[in-house]
Amino acid sequence: MLMFGVQGTILPAPDFSPVMDAQMIGGALQEYDCNKDMLIDILTQRCNAQRIMIAEAxxxxxxxxxxxxxxxxxxxxxxxxxxxxxxxxxxxDAHELWHAMKGSGTEENCLIDILASRTNGEIFQMKEAYYLQYNSDLQEDIYSETSGHFRDTLMNLVQGTREEGYTNPAMAAQDAMVLWEACQQKTGEHKTMLQMILCNKSYQQLWMVFQEFQNISGQDMVDAINECYDGYFQELLVAIVLCVRDKPAFFAYRLYSAIHEFGFHNKTVIRILIARSEIDLMNIRKRYKERYGKSLFHDIKNFASGHYEKALLAICAGDVEDY
Known part of the structure; x- marks a missing residue:
């Protein structure tokens, strides 16, 4: 597992005055056609806790x-x-999950992005927020809106019961063997075993399991899953493996796919940039440049325009612009 200092692009603004910001936003909203530049300058340059204080003011x-x-x-x-x-x-997160399930058809990629990548604590808070905002149970909604082993895996993830920090080297080879058999046999029982390991073992344990899997099978875990399974179940399993290995690289891959493969899938781009802006967006930018040769700035500028483009670039920038 790659360990490095994680860094967001949005930090708390110094010399912060929620009252002054609230006044300026009030003025911006009252202007004819609204002063969008002012909104961008304020809201993208304050951390989330500061924005909440602005809303209260x-x-x-x-x-x-x-x-x-x-x-x-x-x-x-x-x-x-x-x-x-x-x-x-x-x-x-709750808002995005609700809209992913309550629109016409379920937006499975949103469920995958969020539930494959969040920590136990983040999942617990998300479930609480979901209930408060929509008076609905997230687990029940996932159960009713999805199906099959994809649903089973999501239901496991949304429990938020992944082991944290626990490792057992002796079990790693055993778990790897179970995963290898699951890729060979592909029965319902084997699929269940596969998702149980991927959803419940700690990231540190899974890192060892994937190495053992490579030793046993001579194959990379992601390649094996892609070869043996398909559909959203396969996409979700791959997402979990990629998040275990390098979460910023996973989000860089998702952004690249959303920008290039779907003709700029706006919802995905917006969701990832906002959700990761105070966590690891600077790291995601680095991974993006390393893997795809062009900066995230370059690709956003190519596909977005106007104030929308300016807002996305401002969230990405932090204090380092890389065109």
Whole structure:
């Protein structure tokens, strides 16, 4: 498992005044056609905790909800970015999962991105936020909106019961053997065993298991899964393996796919940039450049435009711009 200092692009702003920011945002929203540049300058340069304080000051000052006013005054993908920035991280995950399941058809890639990558603590907070926001149980909704072994794996992940920090080298070879058999046999029982190991063992343990798997089978874990399984079940298993190995590289891959393979899948790009902005977006940028030869800035500039592009680039930038 690759260990390095994780770094977001958005840090707390120094000399922060929520009252002053709330006043400026209020003025920006009242201008004809709305001062979008002002909104970008403020909301992309404050950390989430500071944005929450701005929203509280705004409520006190104007007696109105800032998220509601942003929704009313903005439109399109730019609105999605600005509104998304205002949610606390667990609420944003809940918001994305709800809309992924409650629209016409389920957006499985959203479920995969979020549930394959979140920690136990993040999953617990997300479930709580989901219930508070939608008066609905996340596990029940996943159960009713998905099916098969894909559903079983999601249901396992959403329990948030992955072992943390625990390793047992003696068990690694045994678990690797179970995974290898699961890729050979492909019965329902073997699929269950496969997902149980991937969803419940610690990242440190799985790192050893994948090395043992390579020794036993002569094959990389991801290649074996791709060869043996298909559909969303296969995509979810691969996502878990990639997150164990190098989470920033996983998100770099997801961004690259969303930008290039889907003709710029806006929802995915927005979701990842906002969700990772205070966690590891700087690392994701580095992985993107290393793996794909061009910077994330370059690719966003090629596919987005106007204030939407400016907002995405501002979230990406942190204090280092890499064109």
């Amino acid at each position: 705004y409520q006190s000052m104007y007696g109105k909800d800032l998220i509601a006013d942003l929704k009313e005054n903005l439109s399109g993908h730019f609105k999605d970015v600005m509104v998304g920035l205002m949610y606390p991280p667990p609420s944003y």
